[in-house]
Amino acid sequence: MTHVRIVHRGYFPARAGAEAMAQNLAESLARRGHRVGLYCSSMDEESARWMTGAGVGVGVLPASAPPAERPDLVHAFDCVWPDYPQAALRLAREWDVPLVFTPASAAGVWQDREAVLDVARQADAVFVLTEAERRLFLEAGVDPAALHLNGQGPQLSATAAPDGAAFRARHGIDGPMVLFLGRKMRSKGYHLLLQAARKVWADHPEARFVFAGPDWDEDCAEVFAAHRDPRILDLGMVEEDEKADALAACDVFCLPSTVDIFPLVFVEAWVNGKPVVSVTFDGGDEVVRHGVDGLLCEPDPDAVAASVVRLLADPAEAAALGAAGRTRTERELSWDAVTDRYQTVYDRLTARTAGPAGTP
Template sequence: MKVAIASCIHPASVGGLAAYQRELAAGLQTFRSVNGHFLSVQHVSDKPAENLSWPTAELMPRADWKRQHGLMTRIASRKPLVRFADKLSRVMNNRPSWKSAVTGVDALHFVGTGWDIIGYPLWREARRAGVPFTIWPAVHPQAWGDDAFDVRLYQKADAIFCQSDHERDHLAARGVPVEKLVRCGLPPMCHTTGNGPVLRQKLELGERPSALFLGRRDKGKGYPALLEAWPLVLEKCPDAVLMLAGPGSADEARLAKIPAQSIRDLGCPPEQEKADAYAACDVFCLPSAHESFGIVYVEAWSYGKPVVCGTAPASRELVENEVTGVWADQQPQQLAASLLRLLTNRAHREALGAAGLRTQLQHYTAESMVGCHMKAWKGASAN
């Protein structure tokens, strides 16, 4: 069986969707009968090829994609013109690279949404070749991935992988046939070699209780709320340290209200240091309002750490309150209280972390993710 994984996001780049592509390809390689290749809008020549399990081919130059995306944005954003945008995509993408994308493949898997625009021509080529076309959209309900132009593409596909029941129910309500929606979780995608003591020594943490934030530093992920909550944490747990990691503005105004000795900013750490941070922290905290799944919670569980999640429905579906973690919102007082329940009670946090690890090992493994994909592709081929 040969599989092509296509996306606007190059598989060697940084981010969750790129990591998903790499993890899926690596998992598929465990089957001797399965191979494939990546398809990208632009080949990233400065990324080491040895990081990827499969070769990568370019679908179209990034400059061409940007021009076409700008045009489609103006047209497809108007609901009455969505059907016209679909037809226009057919006219604009009659190029050899699209046809070669599906030559010899048994399944074409697209990682993205309708607004990535390449999904439409890929679907047409899959139909011409008579091979299954599936999508991993990573929808953030009511935030992105569920516009009319997205839904139209999902309705054409043979299967759409959803990371939560909430995402599946949301897309069904938006008009995607429920029989096409496949629930599929994700395994940890971080390194398994995290060394907590090494990072604690480097950061001069000693035995101080610590919490880790790893994500985009924006309101959706709850970063400002966490910075506002941390002084309240320090009132009752003055030795606590907050480790911060991820892209975005540091928010100097809020950081200035926190003693420097109570913060450790890791910037955007490399993968090994990210794993070290999971291993070093006592609690993982990402109080997101929007998530399609929450892979970071699963990664924290893989290190036996309890998690604090936000109000995102997918996160609360994943994290069982007071069993594998604690629910919180973005109100500083409430968020601080949730953190303090774990930071000040070692036995409680260790029990929740152990339960999280059991959940990860039982339900969120590479084997289960790959098996779910293989079953969907074989079912689509049979139909």
């Protein structure tokens, strides 16, 4: 049994993909009998409730390493803000245990690039989500032997089976439905999809565009007001059951994000057998296999609209792409498969630091 201490700041009140990765890994490890604890922001009450319910001990990040809580290793998730990865490195050194680091965020949103790279260079293992991300860290001087490729599994914690028909009935949707799910910020591309909607309506006037997720940019309300139309539905933040129903209800999932590494919501769409429309980003062709489980296009409204129109016009192709995504997820991106890859590295690191009797 391995004692793992996960460190993640959280995005309270929103829930981001990196947070879901940390939470799902913790839960998966706990199910396997490992001892898992989380240090998170004192503000992030939602994370604390979710993790405690999964059997994971939750605490506020301490100023120094408590001797009584010494784990076998520390695992830091996310690097938008460098303070928590830096704190994870400090704790690992004070406890004299290995540090594992999953950056999980594109370099374009890092608040302090050099601080992130410094943690990566000192980590005993760095998990990347794509080969493109691996190249970034290699070029920054991270030891090639410390870099490991892993994907991420879906975050689907609804309390009931997804009901797409019920979602459509609740919201009066009886035609094609395009879904955006995520924080509404320009780097996620919600504005591109809003601009694309009118071009889609030229071919599919009955199409509905549903947006779910918190407003992140300060001018979100103004942007939506400029595109006001009864065929656009903005749900704001939704509970997990509503999210699951929306994924089951949609015909096409579209997140035209330009600064992600491996959007978690793509995996969630594939679990539901839905095709994904994405714009090009660094490593995007590794994540979305164009013409296999989704479509990749340039980050402009015309290109986004053309991809959506293509799938709405050809339900058979849309179904085939979604089915390929589901098969890929079941084979490569389940949480069991993802946890297996993490655990292999954990075992190697803890074996290296264990004493003759198997204790640190």
